[in-house]
Amino acid sequence: MxxxxxxxxxxxxxxxxxxxxxxxxxxxxxARKLFPGFFHLFREEMMPEDFRIxxxxxxxxxxxxxxxxxxREAVRNHGRGEPDEDWEAFASRLSFVASTADxxxxxxxxxxxxxxxxxxxxxxxxxxxxxxxAMRDMVRMLGATGIADNCSLVVEKPFGHDxxxxxxxxxxxxxxxxxxxxxxxxxxxxxEAAQNILALRFAxxxxxxxxxxxxxxxxxxxxxxxxxxQGRSGFYEQTGxxxxxxxxxxxxxxxxxxxxxxxxxxxxxxxLERTKLFDAVRPIDPxxxxxxxxxxxxxxxxxxxxxTVETFAALEIYVDAWRWSGVPFYLRTGKAMAEGxxxxxxxxxxxxLRLFPHFAPGExxxxxxxxxxxxxxxxxxxxxxxKIPGPVIDLGRAALTLDIDQAxxxxxxxxxxxxxxxxxxxxxxLLFTRSEQIERLWEVCAPVLDDPPAxxxxxxxxxxxxRARGLPGALGWRLPDHDVVTD
Ligand code: BG6
Numbered sequence: 001m002x003x004x005x006x007x008x009x010x011x012x013x014x015x016x017x018x019x020x021x022x023x024x025x026x027x028x029x030x031a032r033k034l035f036p037g038f039f040h041l042f043r044e045e046m047m048p049e050d051f052r053i054x055x056x057x058x059x060x061x062x063x064x065x066x067x068x069x070x071x072r073e074a075v076r077n078h079g080r081g082e083p084d085e086d087w088e089a090f091a092s093r094l095s096f097v098a099s100t101a102d103x104x105x106x107x108x109x110x111x112x113x114x115x116x117x118x119x120x121x122x123x124x125x126x127x128x129x130x131x132x133x134a135m136r137d138m139v140r141m142l143g144a145t146g147i148a149d150n151c152s153l154v155v156e157k158p159f160g161h162d163x164x165x166x167x168x169x170x171x172x173x174x175x176x177x178x179x180x181x182x183x184x185x186x187x188x189x190x191x192e193a194a195q196n197i198l199a200l201r202f203a204x205x206x207x208x209x210x211x212x213x214x215x216x217x218x219x220x221x222x223x224x225x226x227x228x229x230q231g232r233s234g235f236y237e238q239t240g241x242x243x244x245x246x247x248x249x250x251x252x253x254x255x256x257x258x259x260x261x262x263x264x265x266x267x268x269x270x271x272l273e274r275t276k277l278f279d280a281v282r283p284i285d286p287x288x289x290x291x292x293x294x295x296x297x298x299x300x301x302x303x304x305x306x307x308t309v310e311t312f313a314a315l316e317i318y319v320d321a322w323r324w325s326g327v328p329f330y331l332r333t334g335k336a337m338a339e340g341x342x343x344x345x346x347x348x349x350x351x352x353l354r355l356f357p358h359f360a361p362g363e364x365x366x367x368x369x370x371x372x373x374x375x376x377x378x379x380x381x382x383x384x385x386x387k388i389p390g391p392v393i394d395l396g397r398a399a400l401t402l403d404i405d406q407a408x409x410x411x412x413x414x415x416x417x418x419x420x421x422x423x424x425x426x427x428x429x430l431l432f433t434r435s436e437q438i439e440r441l442w443e444v445c446a447p448v449l450d451d452p453p454a455x456x457x458x459x460x461x462x463x464x465x466x467r468a469r470g471l472p473g474a475l476g477w478r479l480p481d482h483d484v485v486t487d
Contacts, residue, residue, distance in 0.1 A: 015425035016122035017048045019114045021107070021147070023138060024129030025055025025096065026070060028232075029156065033187075033417040034127065035071045036079030040415070042090045046422050048122070052114040053094050056107055060098040067096035101137035108145040123181070125424055127154040132161065132238075136172040143176035152424055154183045157248045158239060162449055163442040170435040179435055183424050188249040188342075189256070189431040190416035190423075193378035196404065197256050197344070198265070200380065207370075208261065210348065212323045217367060219257060220330045220345040220478050221250050224337035224463070228294065229311065233302040242291070242313045242452070245333040247445050252433065253374070254281075254329060257344060258319055267429035274433075278440040280321040286451045289315035290468040293455040294336040310455040311335040314468040315448070330472045336460040338480065342374035345478040356385075356395055364474045366397070371478065376415075378404040 020038075024030055041047045061067045068091045075083045083090075095114075099107040111124060126147060130138055135155070142148040155173070160166030173182055188194055201207050210216070223245060229236045236244070255274050262269035292312030298305055312334030319329065348368045366383070373379040380402040388396045404413075414422065423431060456465035463469060469476060 012044070012046050012422070013426060014046065015048045015422070017050045017118050017120045018122040018124055018425065019111055019118070019120055020051060020053045020125045020127070021056060021111060022053060022127045022129065023056050023099075024127075025057055025067070026059070026061055027057070027129055029129045030055070031070075031074035032078045033415075034129070034421070036075050037415065037418040037421050039075050039083065039087075039090055040080055040418055041422055043084075043086050048425065050118040051093060052118060054107070054110055054114060055094065055096040056099045057096075058098065058100055060096055064095045068094050099141070101134060101141045104141045104145040104147060108147050111147060122425075123150050123152045123427070125152050125154065127156075129156050132158050132165075136169060139172050139176055148176045151177070152181055152183060152427060153177055154185055154424055156185055158243055159184055159248075159438045160442065161238075161243070163439060163446055166439050166442045170439065173435070180429070182435070183420075183429065184433045184435075184438060185420055186248055186252045186433055187416040187420060188252055188374075189433075190414075190418075190420040191342075191374050191378075192404070192413040192416075192419075193342075193372060193374035194253060194256055195431070196378055196380070197253075197372055198259075201259075202261055202265065211346075213325050213327050215348055216324075216327050216346055217349045218328050218330065218347045218472065218475075219254075220332070220343070220347070220472065221253050221257070222330075222341065222343045222345070222477060222479050223250060223333040224339055224341055224479065225333065225335050226337060226340040226461075228336040228460070229297070229300060231301070233300055236311070237303060237307060237309055240309045240313075241311050241333055241335065242445070242448065246313050246315070246331055247441055250331045250333060251278075251281075251441050251444075253344060254317070254319075254331070255437075257346070258321075258324055258329070260321075260323065265430075267432075270430055271434055271437075275437055275440070277319065277321070278437050278444070280319050280324075281440075281444045282318045282320050283444050283447050284315055284317055286448045286453060288471070289313065289448050289453050290465055290471060291453045291455040292334060292458045292465040292468065294334070294458055294460050296336075296460060308455055310452070312337070312455075312458060312464045312468070314464060314471050316471060317444075328472070330477070332464070332468065332471075332477065334458075334464050338461050338463050341479055343479055344372040344374065346370040347475075347478075356393060366475060366478075369478065380404075 022030060022034060038053060055067055061070050071094060072083050097107045097110045126142065128135065128138055160169045255277055259277055260273045262273045291310035294311050297303060297311055298307050314332040317329040317331060346369065350367050368384045371381040371383065382400045383397055385395045386398040388394045420431060456467060458465045
C-alpha cells in the first residue's frame, strides 16, 4: 500500500508513462533542484518506465543537444554526484520547445507527439516555474492550447503578492483546471524532517496528550539563513523575507506542528485539518512583528540605494483554537544571519514547583524543550534537566537525541523536491497546499503587509535587529544554542 507518506511496500511505486513539461527549464530552480531531482528519481527507478521531459521557455538554448548539455552541467553542479552511465538514457528523453504566453502551438503539438510515442496513459505533468507576473497569462495559454487537458499542474510560490492577487491567480487557475489537478509546491513540506513531525506526533501516543495549551508554553519556528540574497536582487526587491519565507514556508511548518490529529493520514483528511487550522490563525499584529535589513544589502547589484525591503522578519502569532489558546508561536527568518538552521522548538510548561536547590530564586531558565532540526541530517531532541553525576544533587541541561541518519542509516531519503515531484507523478496530494489555505494565509498576513514595520539595520552574521531578540520575552530565542538563559 502506498498513500504518499505511508508505505508498507519495500520498493517505491512507479508512476505510469507520461510527458513532463517544464516551463522555466533554463532557469535557476530547474538547474538547482528540478533536473537534478528528476535524474535522481530516474536512477532510483522512480520515474515512469517511459517518459519525456520537454523543457520550455521564451528563449531556446539553440538545439536539443545544447539543452541537454545545459542540463548535464546543472546535474553535475547541483546533483548527487557526476552524471554517470545512466545519463545518456536520461538525456535522450529531454528536448526543448520554445513557447510564450501568446503562442504555445508548437509546444502543444510536441506534447501530443511525445505522448503517442511513449503510449502515455497517465496525466501529463506541467510545471510552471515562471515569474509571478507571467503566471496568469501562461495558465490561460495552457487552457487555450489544450495543454491543460488531462494535466497535473505544478505551480511554484509565490502564489500571488497579496490576498487580492492570490485570489486572482486562483480564479485564473480554476478557469482552466479543477483544484484537484493543481499542485502548489512548498518544498518545506517535502523535507524528510517535516514529514517526521507528522510521524512523531501521530504514530506515538506519548506526545499528543501534552500537545496543547496546558503543557506547551511556546513554539518557535526559526529559520535563520547564513546566505545573503545570492544575486537574486530582482526577485528579492519584489518579494522580501516576509513574503518569501513567512507567508509560505514558516506558516506551512506551523500548519504541521499545530494541526489537529486527522482521521486518516491521507490527503483529504490532512487538507481538511490544515484548512481548519489556518482559519483559526489570528491575523498578525504588526506591533508584534520586527523587520530588518542587513548592512550592505543596498550595496548589492541592482538594489535601490534607498530600498526599504526587509531581509529579516520575526513575529508572534496566535492560533485561536481550544488547543492553542494563549500559546505564542514565534517565527523568525533572515538572510546573512549568524547560522543557517531550520529549527522548530516546542517549549513545555515548567514543573509546578522548583524542588531542587539548583535554581536561584527568580532565575529564568529554559523549560524542557522538544526540538526538531529540519536539516538534511534530521534530528529530534528533547532537552531536559538531569542530575549531574556527583555527591550532591546538581542539575544540568541534557538532551535525548534521535538522529534519523543513525537510526535508519541504510535508508536513503529523498530531497524535498525529489519527494514532491515523485508525489505529483503519483497524483498524491498529501504534501501540497490548497487555494483556500493560500488565501487564508494572505489574509492572516494582510495587517503586516498593510502596515509593515520599518526594516531595522542588522550586521551581517548577527542574529538580526536588537529589537527582535526580545520578542519572545525573557527567555529569548532557542537559537543560538545555549544551555541556560538568565534574565
Ligand atoms: C526558497 C526561498 O523558497 O527557500 C529562498 O526563495 C530560501 O530565499 C530557500 O533560501 C530555503 O530553502 P532551503 O531548502 O535551502 O532551506
